[in-house]
Amino acid sequence: FGALPTPAALPAPALSFEFFPPRTEALEAQLWSCIRRLEPLAPRFVSVTYGAGGTTQARTHATVSRIVRETALTPAAHLTCVGASRGEVDEVARQYWDAGVRHIVALRGDPPAGTERYEPHAQGYAYAADLVEGLKRVAPFEISVAAYPETHPGAASAESDLDNLKRKIDAGATRAITQYFFDNGTFLRFIDRALAAGIEVPIVPGIMPVSNFASMRKFSAMCGASVPDWMAHLFDGLDDDPETRRMVAATVAAEQVRMLQANGVDEFHFYTLNRPDLTYAIAHILGARPARPAEPASPSGAAEEAKAE
Numbered sequence: 001f002g003a004l005p006t007p008a009a010l011p012a013p014a015l016s017f018e019f020f021p022p023r024t025e026a027l028e029a030q031l032w033s034c035i036r037r038l039e040p041l042a043p044r045f046v047s048v049t050y051g052a053g054g055t056t057q058a059r060t061h062a063t064v065s066r067i068v069r070e071t072a073l074t075p076a077a078h079l080t081c082v083g084a085s086r087g088e089v090d091e092v093a094r095q096y097w098d099a100g101v102r103h104i105v106a107l108r109g110d111p112p113a114g115t116e117r118y119e120p121h122a123q124g125y126a127y128a129a130d131l132v133e134g135l136k137r138v139a140p141f142e143i144s145v146a147a148y149p150e151t152h153p154g155a156a157s158a159e160s161d162l163d164n165l166k167r168k169i170d171a172g173a174t175r176a177i178t179q180y181f182f183d184n185g186t187f188l189r190f191i192d193r194a195l196a197a198g199i200e201v202p203i204v205p206g207i208m209p210v211s212n213f214a215s216m217r218k219f220s221a222m223c224g225a226s227v228p229d230w231m232a233h234l235f236d237g238l239d240d241d242p243e244t245r246r247m248v249a250a251t252v253a254a255e256q257v258r259m260l261q262a263n264g265v266d267e268f269h270f271y272t273l274n275r276p277d278l279t280y281a282i283a284h285i286l287g288a289r290p291a292r293p294a295e296p297a298s299p300s301g302a303a304e305e306a307k308a309e
């Protein structure tokens with residue numbers, strides 16, 4: 001009875017969490033309380049986005065470097081090639097390597113606001129596949145790239161977009177992280193097509209816990225993620241009721257990840273939006289638990305504790 005296994009029946013998945021670099025001191029404090037809350041879940045890595053056209057270059061670098069210095073987490077820095085020369089991009093990558101960062105999420109980036117079509121920089125890496133190749137020349141980074149279960153909005157066709165993903169993997173990327181999606185069937189069909197195209201690296205679903213439905217819907221229209229009618233129906237009438245919205249959001253995301261897990265997905269990337277609670281709750285439902293405190297240091301210590309009981 002019921003399509004989903006009992007929660008305890010499946011091993012805890014591998015997790016990664018995405019943050020964006022803060023613009024103000026207040027947002028910085030919010031980000032760090034988010035990082036500290038999620039850190040005990042021992043994610044495989046945490047990534048920090050790079051503002052459109054490199055606008056957050058310094059803030060992304062500062063955030064990633066602080067993660068290296070002050071946490072036990074493994075950071076991944078997002079890096080885009082739009083609007084920059086190869087030399088400039090290579091220099092940013094070199095600075096990451098020097099700061100101890102070993103993982104890059106390599107992206108083309110979107111054309112600047114108000115620009116109709118994407119135009120590569122004359123001396124730049126034209127597409128993410130070229131960037132992956134270039135980064136591999138800078139240093140032996142681990143590289144993740146973006147994938148689009150619903151096809152990138154600028155792609156000529158679903159096939160050409162899949163060919164592009166294959167090029168990024170062939171250039172040296174070892175993981176794809178997807179744009180968020182809400183229809184699991186779309187994702188599962190996509191990974192089947194990717195496998196048939198010879199893409200064998202993990203394709204990790206990007207999970208967006210929806211805390212603000214109205215703004216998520218606007219953003220989705222821009223990035224080509226479709227929002228099913230059933231979801232609009234679930235959030236209908238909750239615009240001024242954030243508390244109920246959060247409970248609905250947790251339910252929607254929990255159902256989504258459990259269904260994926262039941263279909264064999266064992267790695268998840270969360271778009272946290274620098275807010276930990278929904279991500280923490282959903283990761284918990286998936287089976288993630290905070291790392292246990294260290295065992296007593298010595299046998300005699302353990303004996304003392306046993307005596308004390």
Ligand code: FAD
Nearest residue numbers: 049050052078107108109127128146152154155161177179
């Ligand atoms: P590419 O893989 O280069 O593909 C872009 C488009 O060009 C696709 O339509 C592709 O099919 C097409 N294409 C590729 N090669 C060719 C070719 N040779 N000729 C013609 N067409 C071609 N943006 C940011 O600014 N900062 C971030 O930190 C950021 N993080 C992201 C993280 C994830 C997980 C995802 C999914 C997206 C992220 N983005 C980010 C958004 C991303 O930059 C945009 O979606 C961008 O429009 C495409 O980037 P890409 O790396 O997928 O590009």
